[in-house]
Amino acid sequence: MALVGENLGYYYRKDSWILQDINITIAPGEVLGLSGYSGCGKTTLARMLAGYVPPRAGRIILDGRPLLRGSFRPVQLIYQHPEKAINPKWRMKDVLNESYTPSPEILEAFEIRKEWLDRWPLELSGGEKQRFCIVRALHPDTKYIIADEMTTMLDAITQAQIWHAFLNICQSRAIGVVVVSHEQSLLNRLCDRVYKVGLD
Numbered sequence: 001m002a003l004v005g006e007n008l009g010y011y012y013r014k015d016s017w018i019l020q021d022i023n024i025t026i027a028p029g030e031v032l033g034l035s036g037y038s039g040c041g042k043t044t045l046a047r048m049l050a051g052y053v054p055p056r057a058g059r060i061i062l063d064g065r066p067l068l069r070g071s072f073r074p075v076q077l078i079y080q081h082p083e084k085a086i087n088p089k090w091r092m093k094d095v096l097n098e099s100y101t102p103s104p105e106i107l108e109a110f111e112i113r114k115e116w117l118d119r120w121p122l123e124l125s126g127g128e129k130q131r132f133c134i135v136r137a138l139h140p141d142t143k144y145i146i147a148d149e150m151t152t153m154l155d156a157i158t159q160a161q162i163w164h165a166f167l168n169i170c171q172s173r174a175i176g177v178v179v180v181s182h183e184q185s186l187l188n189r190l191c192d193r194v195y196k197v198g199l200d
């Protein structure tokens, strides 16, 4: 059930390609890093791999078939800023239960406190909200997760705890993970291999 990007290319302004001829394969359970200088196109590539943006060239294949943009996303994307992914008019328990009911164990693994569930998004910190986005992405049918600067806003200790919990679950379910980060030390620590986007 590999996730494959074949000859991918992207531009925002016509004839001004920011990504070209990207060939990338992620195996189930693999942790792949995406590195590269600021503005080289990491987020754009992440969005294409998750099926949020159709490539201008090439295609995304999941399990031998083109990735469909259906209602359920087998490739989940976690953004740097959880505010972008959470409806501000929903209480956190509704955000959490949007697509499945997470077990008490998974909530515990991410240290999500019971009293947070009745709060509005504005009443939680960015790091607290991000835990909900991570749990939500770990839907039972998720095959791949693209984590775009997922823990950039967190202190080093919380960052380490969250990655530990997250990668344990991904490993146990053979979920493939793409870690997008500008922090080379984080990529070296977490990833089986690192793909460099752009030239530098």
Ligand SMILES: Nc1ncnc2c1ncn2[C@@H]1O[C@H](COP(=O)(O)OP(=O)(O)OP(=O)(O)O)[C@@H](O)[C@H]1O
Pocket (backbone or CB within 6 Å): 012, 013, 018, 036, 037, 038, 039, 040, 041, 042, 043, 044, 045, 182
């Ligand atoms: N919606 C857009 N319209 C036009 N240009 C865009 C748009 N989004 C991004 N870009 C440009 O595309 C290039 C790649 O952006 P992208 O966000 O993918 O890079 P990145 O490697 O993730 O950057 P960073 O590490 O700084 O987050 C940048 O030059 C950026 O200015």
